[in-house]
Amino acid sequence: MTTVDVHVVRVFTDPSGAHGNPLAIVDGREVPSSLRQPLAAQLGYSETVFIDDPADGVLQIFSPAAEMPFAGHPTVGAAWWLHSQGYSCDVLRVPAGEIPVTRTDDLTSVQAHSTWGSTFTWHQLASAAEVLAASPTDYSAGHTYLWSWLDEPAGTIRSRMFAPAMGIEEDEATGSAATQLAARLGRNLHITQGAGSHLHTTLLPDGWTTVGGRVAPEPPRQARPGAGMEVL
Template identity: 55%
Template sequence: MAIDVEVLRVFTDPEGNHGNPLGVIDAATVDPGDRQRIARELGYSETIFVDVPDTGATTAHIRIHTPATELPFAGHPTVGAAWWLRENGLPVRTLQVPAGIVQVAYEDDLTMVRARSDWAPEFAIHDLESAEELAAADPSDYADDAHHYLWTWTDREAGHIRARMFAAELGVPEDEATGAAAVRITDYLSRDLTIVQGRGSVIHTVWSPDGWVRVAGRVVNDGRRTLD
């Protein structure tokens, strides 16, 4: 049976460029045992399966899969899910993921989620000296048994950084925009950040000393594809 997949790009820049592709599937249309296979075939860094809530509901359940495994939490899938639900007339206040309850908010063209830093996986954080060193980094030079987050300041006073993320063990040699890593680096630096990752994706974060981080970004819809 053909499966409809809506394709979003999450964490675009203000002009709608860049962003991390996300596959969105109505969970009712697939068998749970097929989710990992479908995510692998689609090949996006993450694919989400949404239990579409009833009209007026304030929460929705989602499951998140990379091409290689299921994740208890991830940032760009939760931001994408919250945006997709509002676009379909179903704005929610919370998302239920295996890690816990993600709070949701909307402000103009930004969709925001709030999550705990310890929900995100551990990252090997590499503080590089310059944007040139960051651009020259080769994913093959980093061990494939860890998530590697490379970053450098572009404007320390304003809280602006440039970043890249390699996660071969998740089936993602390089991730274009990583909300979970944004949560970790925000907590690590203990300050609000504007992160430009990959080719030019943009992630905004707000730090709280109690371990919660708000992650915000823009989303665009690239249309629908069908998986046979």
């Protein structure tokens, strides 16, 4: 098979453009369904998006281990990237359902239901220092989300998420966890996760939430799916 372009962005950067969770974006029309999971595993990002119809926002999301019906950072990143390519794309369509997209200043946000996404084990810790001191080697299964208040009245949180079930040691920024935590706590949140990524949530009626953030481009790559698969 010929090579395909792999566009890369960092999702949920801080205001200066640092940090963020890397995301691979591939034209799904160039990669058959049977090769998407192997390619996502080969690329090694926490998620890879395959865009099947850029005009209508139809896409699939894969971690290195499995397809995901919804995930936050891939949908935010895909929405930003499609807009940068000239597509209006006010709705994304993933297996979980339709996802409205909004853009305010430099934030791109997606709307999702708090029941979507992975199942997390939640641990509220006493301080941000305890969150930062945690070791990913202590977590060998599932999706474990550690968090503490930075400023409870202001709704600011420090967090990390360990995700061996996704085939990665630690997820830098987890949008679906942010939507679920906003619903659990019943309020809007500003979350700093991982090395310093920023996620912004808003609480909506009936379990709906938005999660958004800033996105920054990275240099593209190329990959050759199929027999003898390689990433260039």
